Amino acid sequence: MAQATLPAVDPKAQSFRLLSGHAIPAVGLGTWRSGSDASSAVHAAIVEAGYRHIDTAWEYKVQEEVGHGLQSAMQAGVDRKDLFITSKLWCAELSPDRVRPALNNTLQELQLDYLDLYLIHWPFRLKDGSSRPPEAGQVLDFDMEGVWREMEKLVKDNLVRDIGVCNFTLKKLNKLLGFAETMPSVCQMEMHPGWRNDKMLEFCKKNSIHVTAYSPLGSSEGGRDLIHDRTVEKVARKLNKSAGQVLVKWAVQRGTSVIPKSTHPDRIRENTQVFGWEIPEQDFQAFCRMPNQRRVLDGEELFVNKEAGPFRSVADLWDHED
Ligand code: NDP
Ligand code: 1BO
Secondary structure (H helix, E strand, O other), X not given: OOOOXXXXXXXXXXXXXXXXXXXXXXXXXXXXXXXXHHHHHHHHHHHHOOOOEEEOOHHHOOHHHHHHHHHHHHHOOOOHHHOEEEEEEOHHHOOHHHHHHHHHHHHHXXXXXXXXXXXXXXXXXXXXXXXXOOOOOOEEOOOHHHHHHHHHHHHHOOOEEEEEEEOOOHHHHHHHHHXXXXXXXXXXXXXXXXXXXXXXHHHHHHOOOEEEEEOOOOOXXXXXXXXXXXXXXXXXHHHOOOHHHHHHHHHHHOOOEEOOEOOOHHHHHHHHOOOOOOOOHHHHHHHHOOOOOOOOOOOHHHHOOOOOOOOOOHHHHOOOOO
């Protein structure tokens, strides 16, 4: 297992260095729930707002639209090699024989011949066509080592530059580190002032795994409205920034890359204007003291079956670590 240390975090940096040596841009565009606007959002992000990092997933059902947006950005003169494109392996594909076909399908939808980063979306295997919540027998055993070996082969075959995970617990990450020949470069987790997840951030830092913070604004549709949180509004007003900008900046100052989603060109631009200024320490710490810490994306609807298991509660999903 490779052991190296990441360079110290430079809060002014516009990218972070991964264990592999590749750079991940500090701010990327999220595409979950972007629907048919994903193409124009990706174009606006790259061509008009200067993003170079796009986060998507097969499960978002927008990869074809994202692919169109990428193509139009490249036609406008942006080089593929300057882009950082992330996608994710869905739960139905979490068996070794399905990893490569799933990646090939994703590459085809995105019209790309390699990904910069391929992540295990959630560490739970689902039967094809599973319902939400899952019925008895729809959540299956997950051969983590077998799947990871296949992910490692994608790197060796230059189909993917880096591999990583999302929504892991410390227990699951420790298990993965026990057999990984290629270390996970990135752990993508829900993180914002309402769910700091400090334990995971510390663990990743100690193990030189870069963290990407998802749902940095508290997500949408039933999420947590951090944009109108009093502390966030107060700090934003003081710094003459928007609420979105101070939330994105807080994530970058913590040493994480961050992937706010928007389909509106003005917000897309706003969310990346977070360089050349800092959140002062006392305001940064005020965000770190936000009460009522809880996840927005707890996985319940996707994986919990209260009667049949194997996960009967949200606490089961998260290995009772919270
Ligand atoms: P975010 O925290 O990014 O919030 C998105 C919401 O905020 C949308 O409703 C958006 O609306 C609104 N918004 C965006 N910018 C602003 C702004 N400046 N001011 C006010 N409102 C704003 O939510 P997501 O849950 O989408 O997380 C971001 C990305 O992270 C996802 O899109 C996805 O790529 C990734 N993700 C990964 C997960 C995983 O399991 N690995 C899980 C969840 C997310 P509008 O579009 O109308 O501007
Ligand atoms: C169901 C997918 C959650 C967002 O990544």
